[in-house]
Amino acid sequence: MVESNFVDYVKIHCKSGHGGAGSAHLRREKFVPKGGPDGGDGGRGGHIILEGNQHKWTLLHLKYSKHVKAGNGNPGGAQRKFGADGEDIILEVPLGTIARDGETGEFLFEITEHGEQKTLMEGGRGGLGNDHFKSSTNQTPRYAQPGEPGQEGWKILELKVLADVGLVGFPSAGKSTLLSVVSAAKPKIADYPFTTLTPNLGIVNYRDEQSFVMADIPGIIEGANEGKGLGLRFLRHIERNSMLLFLVPADSPDHLKEYHILLNELEKYNPELLDKQRLLAISKSDMLDEELSKEISTELKDVPHLFFSSATRFNIPQLKDKIWQILNS
Template sequence: MAESNFVDYVKIFCKSGQGGAGSAHLRREKYIPKGGPDGGDGGRGGHIILEGNEHKWTLLHLKYKKHIKAGNGESGGAQRMTGADGEDIILEVPLGTIVRDGETGEFILEVTEHGQQKTLMKGGRGGQGNDHFKTSTNQTPRYAQPGEDGEEGWKILELKVLADVGLVGFPSAGKSTLLSVVSAAKPKIADYPFTTLTPNLGIVGHREQRSFVMADIPGIIEGAHEGKGLGLRFLRHIERNPMLLFMVPADSEDHLKEYNILLSELEKYNPELLDKQRFLAISKADMLDQELMKEISTELKGIPHLFFSSVTGYNVQQLKDTIWEILNS
């Protein structure tokens, strides 16, 4: 997907339809001069509905569609004819989309399954016709209910990528390279910071036709929780992943310090992220000999970790085995 086409945040104004008015019609036919009330009910206003679509990966299609308005219900007619309902608006969204109130930021709903429909705004109810209001003392009511107004307001749609494993690391830690090796994903790869500007997803094949989904999250830097670098824009995607795979490159000056900075940034953004399953992978292990690996392992004492190389394939299968075990523990 083109980087410029990845949109994970939009703010739109939504208005559901107004209900149609009930009819105050009185039956008047040639041989029935006093037929009484026969006004029908108004139709309901159109709903605004969100529908999950697993084939969509971005909110780009809503970025330039700032105002969403459903149809109004039609008025009731004679002979107790109910007015037509207003046209519903169905907005297709990627799985993992959440909606918040545009004024308060309060959570409203989330869509996580393909084909799942959730009503964002209900249309107004149609008014009742005068037929509902006749009584023994008022047999010809000449009034009916107006239709109810629809709902309106600003809504915020956020996309949080759905994946089993989220890759967490500083820029140029080798996350994109790993994803390209273990899946069919083709992320942009280069040896400079912030090569990855959008989350990339890849399906990782495992033994016996098993698989899991891995997400390459754009690199974190110190101060990301305050919005530095790509900051808060992509930290939200990590919230969806049940497991976090931390990656520190072999050529790091201080592996433990780098790992602790990553942990600290996640904790400052959302302390609950530290409750997730996590594992540390030392990438670019082809740069190390056995003696250096022992030194780094001593430095990381007590932290489960594994050395691997995406370039040579060293320990890549063992890394996938470890991830699978953690996901299914």
């Protein structure tokens, strides 16, 4: 992914179409001077609709379209002719897009399937023509309903990256390097914190032409749930992952403490994240000898874990096996 092109949050102003007015027309023909009411109904105003598109991965195309306006419905006509409906506006969004009310932040719905459509803002109903109001006591009603006004307001669209495996760890834990080794993704890699500024996705090939999707999430720091570092903005992406792969580097001064800090940040953000399947992987394990590995394993005796090295490919096949086993358990 090109970092400058990845947009996972937009706020747009929406205005649905007004409904068309009903017609108050009275039938008048050469030999039927008092033919009675024949006004048709007005068309409904245009909706604003979100549609899932599996080929999109960012909300960039909506970033510069802050105002979205649907068409108005047309008025009804004589001979009970219906007015045309206003033109709908269909906004294509990536799978995993959440819609919220722009004022209250209230959750509205989520788009998760290709081609799925949900109405973000409904157009106003068209007014009824005078034909609906005739009766035995009022045979020539000279009035009709006006169309309902459309809706108007701000909406928030948030993208949660859809992936099978989410990589969770402190900055420089080796997440981007692992993704570059097991997939064709080319994330930016360097030995300083916050190299990754946006989520990166990679397809990991497995045995028998099977595969799974792995997401490299920007590094979390202690206090991320309070808005420190970059973590808060990207913690929501972890909510869409089937399992979480925690990475703690071999040169960490306290592996168990670092793991629990990461768990604590996720729990404070959303306690349900701890219900996900998870695995702890000790990265950069080429720096360890057998004795140090045993010491770390003793330290982590109650935590399922695995040692690997992206640099030497040590235990990479075993790591993929374990992930596949968890995903299909």
